[in-house]
Amino acid sequence: MIVNINNLVKRYDKVLAVDHLNLQIQEGEIFGLLGPNGSGKSTTINCILSLLEYDKGSIEVFNEEMSPESYDIKRDIGVIFQQVAVFEELTVYENIKYFCSLYVKDKNEVKRLTEQAISFVSLEDYVKFFPSKLSGGLLRRLNIACGIAHKPKLIILDEPTVAVDPQSRNKILEGIKKLNEEGATVIYTTHYMEEAEQICDRIAIIDKGKVIALGTKEELKAMISIGEKITIEVFSLEQNQLQDIKELPRVLSVEYKGNLLSVKLTKGKNNLFQILSYLMDHEIPFQQVFTEQPTLNDVFLEITGKTLRD
Numbered sequence: 001m002i003v004n005i006n007n008l009v010k011r012y013d014k015v016l017a018v019d020h021l022n023l024q025i026q027e028g029e030i031f032g033l034l035g036p037n038g039s040g041k042s043t044t045i046n047c048i049l050s051l052l053e054y055d056k057g058s059i060e061v062f063n064e065e066m067s068p069e070s071y072d073i074k075r076d077i078g079v080i081f082q083q084v085a086v087f088e089e090l091t092v093y094e095n096i097k098y099f100c101s102l103y104v105k106d107k108n109e110v111k112r113l114t115e116q117a118i119s120f121v122s123l124e125d126y127v128k129f130f131p132s133k134l135s136g137g138l139l140r141r142l143n144i145a146c147g148i149a150h151k152p153k154l155i156i157l158d159e160p161t162v163a164v165d166p167q168s169r170n171k172i173l174e175g176i177k178k179l180n181e182e183g184a185t186v187i188y189t190t191h192y193m194e195e196a197e198q199i200c201d202r203i204a205i206i207d208k209g210k211v212i213a214l215g216t217k218e219e220l221k222a223m224i225s226i227g228e229k230i231t232i233e234v235f236s237l238e239q240n241q242l243q244d245i246k247e248l249p250r251v252l253s254v255e256y257k258g259n260l261l262s263v264k265l266t267k268g269k270n271n272l273f274q275i276l277s278y279l280m281d282h283e284i285p286f287q288q289v290f291t292e293q294p295t296l297n298d299v300f301l302e303i304t305g306k307t308l309r310d
């Protein structure tokens with residue numbers, strides 16, 4: 001067990017930010033904390049790091065109780081916060097080297113680790129740049145390189161891709177996967193469900209300071225009734241026909257808006273076939289057809305009644 005959180009409660013005056021939260025994070029996993037803004041992700045991270053005092057509960061990191069003075073534990077943790085924290089007067093290379101040398105004494109080792117961190121976030125072409133000359137995405141990549149250069153066993157990233165361009169976002173996600181393959185355990189907070197699906201081995205969905213669902217993405221999707229979403233471009237549909245489709249086997253809900261018929265169904269064979277057969281039997285013309293698996297947003301919606309991106 002790398003992190004063990006039991007019954008964590010954290011209040012800010014009247015706001016209950018973390019509400020009896022339990023989490024056990026295993027060695028070697030990329031663990032996602034997925035939840036909307038204000039759900040308590042950053043507060044949980046700050047409690048894990050003992051940067052915040054909490055009201056109740058216990059937190060162990062590497063099987064030891066975490067406290068503000070746990071310097072040995074903190075040495076093995078790399079944290080990347082949302083806010084970029086680098087030195088403006090140092091170049092990309094010098095910044096990473098500086099942060100690495102806070103933990104590593106041997107100069108050759110610092111050089112090797114600095115170069116490796118640069119390659120992890122693909123900043124090879126920018127080593128001589130000063131931070132003020134970097135785009136937002138490149139700056140975030142530099143921030144990450146500074147946090148991971150000393151090869152921590154546990155890497156915590158708090159929403160590292162918010163407002164980052166797609167190219168930098170992909171580099172960041174690829175870098176995190178590489179670090180994990182090399183042995184680091186990763187805690188990754190995000191409100192982007194696609195990212196959680198893309199890189200996380202297990203995901204805790206958080207809402208109002210509570211874990212409302214936990215598992216692999218497959219396990220989470222199996223918790224809900226929706227198995228498939230079918231969307232068909234249909235140009236004219238009568239109310240009674242819509243009702244007929246609603247009554248087909250396994251159909252959970254039907255919506256018809258702007259020439260798009262959207263049908264949610266439970267898992268089953270021939271879901272698409274039965275809907276297309278109905279349209280053809282009734283000589284209802286249709287064009288484009290899409291089918292989708294449920295997303296983590298559907299999981300969130302079914303459990304909480306609201307979407308992840310309100």
Ligand SMILES: Nc1ncnc2c1ncn2[C@@H]1O[C@H](COP(=O)(O)OP(=O)(O)OP(=O)(O)O)[C@@H](O)[C@H]1O
Pocket residue numbers: 012015016017035036037038039040041042043044159191
């Ligand atoms: N310093 C603070 N003082 C008072 N309330 C706070 C403070 N920090 C956070 N909160 C509140 O605690 C709750 C949890 O916030 P937190 O920042 O942990 O959520 P989050 O999931 O990380 O959201 P975000 O992605 O927006 O940072 C929210 O209601 C927030 O307004």
